[in-house]
Amino acid sequence: MQATLGELGEFGLIQELTARLPRTAAVQLGPGDDAAVVAAPDGRVVATTDMLVEGRHFRRDWSTAYDVGRKAAAQNLADIAAMGASPTALLLALAAPAELPVTWAVELMDGIRDECHVAGAAVVGGDVVRAEQVSVTITALGDLGGRAPVTRAGARPGDVVAVTGWLGWSAAGLTVLSRGFRSPRAFVEAHRRPEPPYHAGPAAAALGATAMIDISDGLVADLGHVAAASGVQIDLHSGQFDIPAQMADIGQAVGVDPVQWVLTGGEDHAICAVFPADTVLPARWRVVGDVHKAPAPSDVRVTVDGHPWDTTPGWDHFTS
Amino acid sequence: MQATLGELGEFGLIQELTARLPRTAAVQLGPGDDAAVVAAPDGRVVATTDMLVEGRHFRRDWSTAYDVGRKAAAQNLADIAAMGASPTALLLALAAPAELPVTWAVELMDGIRDECHVAGAAVVGGDVVRAEQVSVTITALGDLGGRAPVTRAGARPGDVVAVTGWLGWSAAGLTVLSRGFRSPRAFVEAHRRPEPPYHAGPAAAALGATAMIDISDGLVADLGHVAAASGVQIDLHSGQFDIPAQMADIGQAVGVDPVQWVLTGGEDHAICAVFPADTVLPARWRVVGDVHKAPAPSDVRVTVDGHPWDTTPGWDHFTS
Structure with missing residues (x-):
């Protein structure tokens, strides 16, 4: 295998990336044509799309x-689940400098493929382009x-709010990593590799959820969207x-109230749903x-134990 | 309106970008939730995805x-048409530095919206992230x-190859621009704003096309994919x-055989289809x-007037 993307070239890279992709029953036409058929x-x-940029994400x-x-x-797959849908397919756009090792791109694709497998989806297409910064843009279907899709807009007074999956683990892991530590392993792993409860999305829809959201920016911030929409x-x-x-x-060791991680930590991709009581x-x-x-x-908001939650509620990609 | 993305912030930008988006009958749930429903x-x-990076595209x-x-x-919409499908929806991931003027992002979205209108599609979702370089990643549905989808793999001996749309205009326009000129206007416009013949894709499928491809990298290069797949x-x-x-x-003025532009120029997004004779x-x-x-x-290839076409057949995003 050639060492860098520049040496391998665009078409060689596409071949390398698509060679080992499995197909599922939903894939009627996979990568290699003008478009895929699912x-x-x-x-x-x-459908949903999200981009990760090196150095920021x-x-x-x-x-x-x-x-x-x-x-x-x-x-991306968690966003699909949080609508009450079952993920079927995923498309990838990879931007990278010519110096990027081919192994990095291949291992990236292995990770995408394996997460798709967990969620029941398949990679059906993509694009690779040269750019100064590595970025990974994914569209999931x-x-x-x-x-019926479960939106953010259906929460009604009297309903209860419930979560499933992990909350605050990724944030705790990031705190550990950013202070130069590599343990406790469970939290560092949670930051590196979230485990969204994909099946809970369609299950919540079937249970009659009135509203649902994927927790990517923090529980208070994301539920703020539900409060506003509803x-x-x-x-x-x-x-x-x-x-x-x-x-x-960990909280005690680093001087952080762990409730802070649970309420404001994103990236675990827990699913939060609102149900009739x-x-x-x-x-x-x-x-x-x-x-x-x-x-x-002014009451259309999220409170904690009846009080406004007054620390920074989430993550803004341009101002923070 | 705030002057830069950094001043406006992620959520303000999303509001600005989605405020003026029209909906079509196909849009069951538009931007603003975890995912769209189409x-x-x-x-x-x-489904297809393509990324454009500033400085390269x-x-x-x-x-x-x-x-x-x-x-x-x-x-992206041309790739959908070239499968014989009618475009329905589009998702956008915009990456940009915080210094990008908000007007640039808004005008970008206006252009995407208007092209969608021409193709009969609607913008249904997206993502905005901060990055060093401006890039625009689009997924079209x-x-x-x-x-039946018309793939690259169905061309049979005896079939004829036909094109519709523009060929070589964008390449001629790029040559003009790269030499510091801004006219002839028609070619410069063609480079800036291709006009893919969207309706021709489904029409070709209905006429019984055996293979079809969108011409994005040049006719010889793209037909090479059809030759290989078939x-x-x-x-x-x-x-x-x-x-x-x-x-x-123009060719005479700049010393280029215009057939070169027609055979190898990409980005006009003509549609090339193969039909029974x-x-x-x-x-x-x-x-x-x-x-x-x-x-x-070794004969599985594209020839021109019976001879191999021996200049560079197209564009490789990593080696060129």
């Missing part, structure tokens, strides 16, 4: 190419299987979160708040 | 943001309307191309070659 048996297709010295691939795929107030109950002992230990939720869901009528427009 | 009445969805001093938007959308030899007849007098004049083609199609059996593997 089954959309529902008669609607769910990942660092090559902190994450392997494989982990960047897992993470890039996960954050999904199928609703006859269910015109409601959402109150989180800090005592109902599960703070693992090890997370509490009488919904019988499977054990993997944890009720962490409830929905209230907002008496005034 | 009608896929055929039960299959056609466009220059801000040569093209307006509006034209970059038109071009970025066009090259389309619907086959009950037709296992045939394709011979182009240089005398059958329409070389406008003004293109011949007895197909009655509408006037907008021009037959420019035919398909032959390849006696040996």
Whole structure:
């Protein structure tokens, strides 16, 4: 194998990247033509796109190419699941300098492929271009299987707010990494490779979820979008979160209240859904708040234990 | 309006970009949620992704943001059409430095929106991220309307090769621009803003096209993919191309044979399709070659007037 993308060339790279891709039943035409053809048996297709840029969303010295691939795929596939859909396919645009080792690109694709496998999707197409900075742009597609999409706009006063997946683990891992440590391993791993609960999205839709969102920017920030879209107030109950002992230990060591990680840490891609209060939720869901009528427009927001949450609620990609 | 993306912030920018987007009948859920929902009445969805990077695919001093938007959308929508599908929706990932003027991003979106309108599609979602270099990554979706997708692999000996749209105009325009001129205007415009014949894609499929491709890297290069996928030899007849007098004049002025532009110039996004020889083609199609059996593997290629075409056949994004 040639050592760099510049030596291998565009078409060699595409061949290298697509050679080992498996196909699923949904893939009617895979990579290699002008466009791919994917089954959309529902008669609607769910689509989302997200871009990761080196230095902002990942660092090559902190994450392997494989982990960047897992993470890039996960954050898009989680968005599909959070609509109540099952991921079916993914397209990749990779930008990189000619000096990038071919192995980096191949391992990235291995990570994307493996995360797709977890989610039940397949890579069906892509593009590779030369750029100064490495970036990975992914578009994911999904199928609703006859269910109505669960948006951010359906939360109603009286509903309960529940989460499934991990919360604050990635943020704790990032804190550890940014201080030069590489353990505790579980948290560092969670930062490098999130594990979104893909199946919980369609399951929540089937359980009658009224609103749903993927937690990518932090629970308070993301639920803020639900509150705004639904015109409601959402109150989180800090005592109902599960703070693992090890997370509490890290918090103590670095002087951070772990509740901060749970409420504002993004990138774990937990799924947060709003349900009618009488919904019988499977054990993997944890009720962490409830929905209230907002008496005034200023009440359309997220509170924690009845009070405004006044630290920075999330991540703005241009101002931070 | 704030002057730069950094001043406006991520969420302000998203609001600015999505505020003026129209919706089409196919858009069941537009921008603003975890993912969009688009009608896929055929039960299959056609999907493609392409990325444009500043300095490689466009220059801000040569093209307006509006034209970059038109071009970025066009090259993706043309890929959908070249499968025989009708474009339905488009997703955008915009990467830019914080210093980028907000007006540039807004005008880019205007261009994407207007090109979508021409093609019958709508912008349904996207992502904005901060990066050192401006890049525009687009994913386009389309619907086959009950037709089989027309791939690169179906060309058979005896078929004829036909094109519709513009060929070599963008390349002639680029030559003019790169020598510091801004006219003839028609060619400079063609380079800045291609006009793919979107409707010709589904029409060709309905006429029984056996293979089809969007001409983005040059006719010889792109037909090379058809020859390879179909296992045939394709011979182009240089005398059958329409070389406008003004293109011949530019060629003479700059010392380039305009046939070179027609055979190797990309980015016009003409559509090239292969048809059974007895197909009655509408006037907008021009037959420019035919398909032959390849006696040996080395004959699986494109020839021009029976001879190998021995100058650089196209564009490789990493080696050139």
